[in-house]
Amino acid sequence: MMVNQDFEDTGIVTTVSYEEQDIITKNKKPYNRTMTHNFVPRYMRVSKKKNIYLTGLAEADYVFVTVRNRSTDETGEASWTWRGMVMHGYILKLGRASYMYMSTKDIITGSPYVKSTIASYAVVGMTDYYYNDPTNIKNLELHFGTSNSHNSPSKRDIEHLISLPTSKITGEHHTHYNVAEMLLAFKGQHHDKVTTAISKMTNATQAFASGTLGWYWSLPVDLKAIVREADMWNETTVEDWAKKAKYASRFCKAMQNCIEADLRPLFEIDVLSNRGIGEINWVAEKEHRVKPDTVNVTYEEVYKEASIVFNRAQIEGRSPPRMSWETYWNNRWQYTPTGSIHSQCDEDAQYIFKERNIKNKFMTLIRMPNSTTLSYFTGRNPETHAWSSDKWEWGKKRAIYGVDLTTFVLTNFGMHMCEEVLPGDFPVGSKSNDDYVSAAVNEVLRDNSPYAFDFADFNAQHKTGAMKAVIHAFRDVFAGKLTDEQIEAINWVHAAHNTVWIHDNMGLKETYKSNGTLLSGHRLTTFINSTLNKVYSKKLIEGSHRYVKSVHNGDDILFGIRSISECSLMRRNAFKYNIRAQQAKCAAFGIAEFLRVDHTRKGNGQYLTRGMATLVHSRIESSGGKNISDSLEANEMRLLEATDRGLTKSAAEMLRYLYNKRVSAIFEHTTEDAYVIVNTHRALGGLSSGNKALLEHDIENVLLEQGDIEELEGVSLPGIAAFANATASRLDLPEKREQITKAITQATLTMALPRRTGKAITKITNRGESLIKVGLYKCFKDLRAKATFGQAKMAGVVLALNSDDDRIELLKMTISKVEDPIKWLSLLV
Structure with missing residues (x-):
């Protein structure tokens, strides 16, 4: 004070x-x-x-x-x-x-x-x-402190910034914009001591410098004046800079909406370090799992509260899809992501490819025979195995744990789309869109003030019994909606939580038994976290004299409170039940932060710092673009999010031009072609769907280059035929089975093989046909599967085949006479 x-x-x-x-x-x-x-x-x-x-x-x-x-x-x-x-x-x-x-x-x-x-x-x-x-x-x-005096940058300082190296984990495709391009986009703004300060840091990288400069130059005048004089610029390493930046940002969140200025551009400044710092303490990782510090709740308490949640879901008309094993297995092409593959079972090895591009869950499962029975998986000892790996995030590096194939398959089958059954105060899955989240938060804040409670290391707070109780409650409440085969799978998953083995091949190079905590790579991570989030919230408000509203997603929670005593009550109960929180981040009465968005302020998206960090550098686990449209679309999304959060339109236009010019050359196009692709309506093969979308060109894929994977030659992938048959049957198009199979095969190869795909751009002469396509575009979008993966989008088969919606009959009539049903299915759904 x-x-x-x-x-x-x-x-x-x-x-x-x-x-x-x-x-x-x-x-x-x-x-x-x-x-x-x-x-x-x-x-x-x-x-x-x-x-x-x-x-x-x-x-x-x-x-x-x-x-x-x-x-x-x-x-x-x-x-x-x-x-x-x-x-x-x-x-x-x-x-x-x-x-x-x-x-x-x-x-x-x-x-x-x-x-x-x-x-x-x-x-x-x-x-x-x-x-x-x-x-x-x-x-x-x-x-923010006070910076030492810095002069404006010299020519040598600018040259040094332009020549900065990339981080040790940055591949060529990860860099979207470098320092030189940022200087062009923000021409004339670099004559500032912040530019000089960054040039003096001993371990600055291209991602850190370009993102930080773009962020600083995008700040409103009043905030820029404060940041310019901050003591973070006194530091000579990115690590020390990030510590100062993180401290300053914490106070900005506490003050948000309590002062007139919008402080969101100053939130989470440390993420601008952008994947260049941090190491994982693997000894501590093991300690957290062998001797977990968990919440003091009993199995019975969790089962009761989780049952209440699922019963509310039933009242709202929500239930999991009822499905036989045969139906699930025939549709595995659509239901399986391309995540990393691990198996402790020797009999699975024959189906796992060795080449990196095709060594994943998706390719493994579609390689397995169509005759594979449920007992192939449930006959195995019920235990969970997880393999360690690391993930580079914006401002840190963290451990993740990929779970074995058996656990994934049985969970995905038995509890298929389980996130979708959570009731209205859980904006997860398909409900996690901006409009729904905003409505849910507004309901919590009606006649209340926000309290953003921040759990500490939430995954590590769960007892084994608590996680099992959630699964048990799900099975019992929805038993009447599930098949016996689904219940058999759920029983296996429930039992598998008793024995969890961690294969730490990254740090300690050993295998040990976990005694609790939720694994980050588990299929149920979001579902269990969200449910236990609600269970723990009931403990936090225990003893309150009124009903305290809240909203939940994973480890995110927002309460609607009216007095400080409710914060005090939650702290007492947190201590009582060992619910660990980052108290310094538990902001009240100001910011209404939920899912990294302040819902009190108008505007879109998360924060300028994250937008700028993402704009200049992609996720480490991402691969290079195979299709010019994919690359252009991703950049348009990044630019849109950055401009929504403060990037100036003039800078965005220059950055767009620089990116389009660079990417179009890679895919043998002109810069003008790139703009045509971006601005043409999606129904005609472009990337725009607004009222201003162009209707002058028809755009089709053209294969420019395709490599081969020797390991794929002569290999049968039965899952393709199974899904093609299921699709043809559901659409009553048996005569188109071969055509559907070809489209699904092509999408599989597009995902698996190294290739470059450009576009054939032709001038439209029949404008009437174009207008029909635009008018019908996505008119059956409500029939989309709620969980679709990349391969399904590539093939255009995003229809929920197990849906009982009456409109499917109308869709079938619409495409029954067309020459290319898959192409029209992609257009309509």
């Missing part, structure tokens, strides 16, 4: 029974301490005997909000008006100074001053702010 008045110290004796920063600290003997103007309790409670106890937020009855100079004040309970809000609380009188404490039970009204003070000081625990002007943007300067 910044106090700018000179008060005399008279002293009030407070009994310190809990450390100020702790939630609850046991086994500490109380001791006396005198309150002075240099030591002012943040939280306190007052006993019946009027003894004052210094506490943490969890135990607090009162929280400090301001200080005033009024001779008539006296120590004790009081009511007063502050910043337009009537407060009930307590006054501690020190000389002429009156330290004003608000009751944690007061309902927080709309005053931005009140919310700012509570958000930054009371809940998050920030210590430095101007108590007499908490909504002033100048408060940010206290947390």
